Amino acid sequence: MSLVTRSDGDEAPSAHMTRSRELRHFLLLDRAAQETAIQRLAASGMSDYGVAAATGLSVEMVRRVIAQHSAAEPVRANPS
Numbered sequence: 774m775s776l777v778t779r780s781d782g783d784e785a786p787s788a789h790m791t792r793s794r795e796l797r798h799f800l801l802l803d804r805a806a807q808e809t810a811i812q813r814l815a816a817s818g819m820s821d822y823g824v825a826a827a828t829g830l831s832v833e834m835v836r837r838v839i840a841q842h843s844a845a846e847p848v849r850a851n852p853s
Contacts, residue, residue: 799828811838 799810807828814824821839825832 796827796829808838808842811835812842815839 799807802810811824811828811830814827815821815835819827821832821835824830824835828835
């Protein structure tokens with residue numbers, strides 16, 4: 774299940790979120806892949822607010838994902 778869901782379990786993108794192909798792709802990813810993407814965006818130097826704007830998630834959700842993974846192995850911005 775993705776990070777952005779309605780109570781019935783379906784994805785709930787807002788009108789502005791559906792305009793971007795990249796954002797639609799992000800919303801179709803499973804939760805683990807979304808969390809990895811958030812980590813990579815943060816590792817690339819993007820602010821919490823920038824990641825939230827890019828993903829359509831709340832800043833609080835972005836910060837929670839980053840905090841959950843901060844103790845884990847660091848994620849590279851550009852995996853090799």
